[in-house]
Amino acid sequence: MKKLLIFGLLIFIGVEILDVLSEVPFGEDRMKVSNFYLEKSPEVLKVSNVVTAIVVNFRGFDTLGEVTVLFLAAAGIGSILYRRRSVHTELNPKRTSTEASNIVQAGAKVLFPLIILLGAYIFVHGHLTPGGGFQGGAIIATGFLLMLISYRKFFVKHSGVTWIESIAGIVFVGLGLLGMVYGGTFLENFLPAGELNSLISGGIIGIIYIAVGFKVGAELTGVLDTLLNISQDEE
Amino acid sequence: MSNTLIVITIISLFFLIVAGIYAVIKKDLLQAAIATGLISLVLSILFYILQAPDVALTEAAIGIALSTIIFVLAIRNTKRFEDN
Numbered sequence: 098m099k100k101l102l103i104f105g106l107l108i109f110i111g112v113e114i115l116d117v118l119s120e121v122p123f124g125e126d127r128m129k130v131s132n133f134y135l136e137k138s139p140e141v142l143k144v145s146n147v148v149t150a151i152v153v154n155f156r157g158f159d160t161l162g163e164v165t166v167l168f169l170a171a172a173g174i175g176s177i178l179y180r181r182r183s184v185h186t187e188l189n190p191k192r193t194s195t196e197a198s199n200i201v202q203a204g205a206k207v208l209f210p211l212i213i214l215l216g217a218y219i220f221v222h223g224h225l226t227p228g229g230g231f232q233g234g235a236i237i238a239t240g241f242l243l244m245l246i247s248y249r250k251f252f253v254k255h256s257g258v259t260w261i262e263s264i265a266g267i268v269f270v271g272l273g274l275l276g277m278v279y280g281g282t283f284l285e286n287f288l289p290a291g292e293l294n295s296l297i298s299g300g301i302i303g304i305i306y307i308a309v310g311f312k313v314g315a316e317l318t319g320v321l322d323t324l325l326n327i328s329q330d331e332e
Numbered sequence: 333m334s335n336t337l338i339v340i341t342i343i344s345l346f347f348l349i350v351a352g353i354y355a356v357i358k359k360d361l362l363q364a365a366i367a368t369g370l371i372s373l374v375l376s377i378l379f380y381i382l383q384a385p386d387v388a389l390t391e392a393a394i395g396i397a398l399s400t401i402i403f404v405l406a407i408r409n410t411k412r413f414e415d416n
Binding site: 146148219227228229231232235236238239242246317321324325327 | 385386388389390393394397398401402405409
């Protein structure tokens, strides 16, 4: 009976959403502001990836809010789950119940620098190719996750993570304040735009995305390390 | 879209629905978590086909790797099978 009710509710919600969405044309140009972004990003900002131009420049303040939300989430997880401070400085045998096999360890050793390189490439080239700070940071955290679950002796220094996170956040807000000084508004793009399709272009966009990449990577790595260390603590 | 892309899209959507139903009805939570990861994998392919590579990258990194491992850690610290 309960399941029937749930299925009925789901079908009702689906029909209602379909009813609304059927009147919205798919893939048609309805937004007037999007054309402004599409024209202005390559011409004025010299940024070839329009998504990055929107996320970091036109909607830069929203990105600052997103970074703050992620920071608060990481801080919340740390404050609730982070119990034993001394555990992280030495070998923690409780992280994994069994040692990973030699094949996994050797593979992790080979893949780890490549994953870090890919993540760094994605956030450094955020204004040229798809991706950016968030994606690159998440990929870097994935690399650290691979090492954390393969090697029992591998650990991440939490003080280092905190330093990287804080400096990256200060760089983001500091660039915003410098924009206020030189341009007039918060996060104004005050640096020269440079040339289209070159690595040093787009003014402050590249610097902000590098800072966001470091910040997201450090935060997610810290979260994963905390979660892995808390595992099986009671047993 | 070319015909090949449409076929790939239809197969992906089929996998998406099957994996979603599997994740909901399965009592073994570890298998359900892996099915959730599979949903993210198929979704990231679909985002790429729909010409949203930025979203596809995010979905690939967060959905497949990070959220799946967080589910697995939660299952490890609680219990593996769902009660009736």
